[in-house]
Amino acid sequence: NAGVTQTPKFRVLKTGQSMTLLCAQDMNHEYMYWYRQDPGMGLRLIHYSVGEGTTAKGEVPDGYNVSRLKKQNFLLGLESAAPSQTSVYFCASTTTGAGNQPQHFGDGTRLSIL
């Protein structure tokens, strides 16, 4: 049982390049989330999805786009990478919005923008 899988695990980009981070879950979860983790700031929500074909903005959506074409996959795109987007990105998923269904996290993607 893989749970939440993120690819790639590490990536270095140059300013202005684009890339897509992939999150895949095999738990048939409806809700999926993208967070970024920065030193001294905890986790901040970038975008989320409450089901296949739906996406919505979180706290810090600027510079990112997402897509949820398939229930099991949630993609995070950086169209034109900036050094401020250097961070560790975590994907999470959960069954429903109920509080007794906590979020399950992937191992993260470490992204450096030069």
Added chain:
Amino acid sequence: GEDVEQSLFLSVREGDSSVINCTYTDSSSTYLYWYKQEPGAGLQLLTYIFSNMDMKQDQRLTVLLNKKDKHLSLRIADTQTGDSAIYFCAAKLSGGYQKVTFGIGTKLQVIP
């Protein structure tokens, strides 16, 4: 909006108890969580408590909730070196898309 605060660092000796504290600001928070993050890994859920409970115990872990003071603590009994990690407190507000606010994390260092 919700704000969750934690101290940055805690150091304990192996075998002692660890207590990690957390405060939150929104009294309508319904669920409160503790996650553990080991180096290079994602967040792993340790335990959670519903806001109508005062305490929850799970093996070496004890969660205490003081709803009046909006204070949450995680006690780890007989702390081991394998408990060294960053511990995140998180709070969920009722309704919506399961908006969860995370603290910045407390780094626990266990000294052998």
